[in-house]
Amino acid sequence: GQSLEQPSEVTAVEGAIVQINCTYQTSGFYGLSWYQQHDGGAPTFLSYNALDGLEETGRFSSFLSRSDSYGYLLLQELQMKDSASYFCAVRPVKAAGNKLTFGGGTRVLVKP
Amino acid sequence: DVKVTQSSRYLVKRTGEKVFLECVQDMDHENMFWYRQDPGLGLRLIYFSYDVKMKEKGDIPEGYSVSREKKERFSLILESASTNQTSMYLCASSFTGGGYTFGSGTRLTVV
Numbered sequence: 498g499q500s501l502e503q504p505s506e507v508t509a510v511e512g513a514i515v516q517i518n519c520t521y522q523t524s525g526f527y528g529l530s531w532y533q534q535h536d537g538g539a540p541t542f543l544s545y546n547a548l549d550g551l552e553e554t555g556r557f558s559s560f561l562s563r564s565d566s567y568g569y570l571l572l573q574e575l576q577m578k579d580s581a582s583y584f585c586a587v588r589p590v591k592a593a594g595n596k597l598t599f600g601g602g603t604r605v606l607v608k609p
Numbered sequence: 610d611v612k613v614t615q616s617s618r619y620l621v622k623r624t625g626e627k628v629f630l631e632c633v634q635d636m637d638h639e640n641m642f643w644y645r646q647d648p649g650l651g652l653r654l655i656y657f658s659y660d661v662k663m664k665e666k667g668d669i670p671e672g673y674s675v676s677r678e679k680k681e682r683f684s685l686i687l688e689s690a691s692t693n694q695t696s697m698y699l700c701a702s703s704f705t706g707g708g709y710t711f712g713s714g715t716r717l718t719v720v
Contacts, residue, residue: 505649530708539699540652542708584652588706594659595640595705596667601651 501585501600508606515572517603519585522566526587529561529568530597535581543570543583572605580607612636615700615712622719628687630715632700638710640703641683643667643675645696646714652699658683659705690719 501521509515519529528547532540546552546561546568558571572579582604586597616631634641642657644667654667656675664675672694676684683702687694695718701709 527706532709539711539713540701540709541711545708594657594665595703595707595709596642596654596657596665597709598654599644599652601649 501587501598503583503585503600503603505601506604506606508608509575510608511575511577513575515575515605517570517572517583517585517605519568519570519600520566521568521585521587521600523587523589523598525590527590528588529559530586530588531557531559531570532584532586532599533581534584534602540584575607577607577609580605613700613702613710613712615698615715617715618713620715620717622687622690622717624691624719626687626690626719628690628717628719630685630687630698630700630717632683632685632702632712633681634683634702634710635681636702636710637680638702638704638707639680640705641677642701642703642709643673643683643685644699644701645669646699647696655685655698687717690717692719695719 531543534540544559556573561568582602584602585600613634643655644652658664658677674686698715700712
């Protein structure tokens with residue numbers, strides 16, 4: 498089965514850097530995804546790591562290490578609009594279709 | 610842009626009613642999903658479909674059924690609504706191997 502663990506909440510100030518860790522126990526998966534969800538809104542796709550290493554997209558970066566069963570999302574130069582919940586997700590190898598299993602989500606609160 | 614449209618933003622239904630939640634996507638995605646989202650529990654998969662008329666149970670299918678008669682439409686059915694089904698329901702679609710596009714969600718309250 499699959500299990501993904503994330504911290505429940507992180508608080509930081511504008512301009513700071515936040516790292517959201519995602520540790521997992523899974524029998525095998527294709528890659529690690531990250532989604533952002535603002536209060537009252539729909540989750541939106543942020544990034545995907547198929548291979549180990551760092552993927553950078555503007556102020557956001559995502560990292561995967563399969564050997565350590567660990568990944569993270571790095572939010573740099575935090576802005577107020579980054580206040581949202583962030584979910585990691587994996588697509589299990591044995592799952593039909595494109596089924597994703599999500600972590601419980603990390604609520605990021607950015608303060609002035 | 611891919612659009613996933615859920616028919617209702619807010620719904621209030623009575624216990625025992627049969628409830629239909631509709632979801633339509635416009636990008637020819639083969640995969641469609643229904644999740645529910647509850648505080649502290651994250652996103653939990655109810656059912657998904659990887660082709661027309663094909664469906665598979667997710668992690669919490671009890672009390673729900675689904676219908677996919679056309680590729681663009683995936684309906685979630687609560688056979689007999691109960692108060693513990695009060696939740697935010699999110700529909701999503703994707704190509705196989707692709708990221709999900711979610712709808713705006715339906716907040717269902719069962720009284």
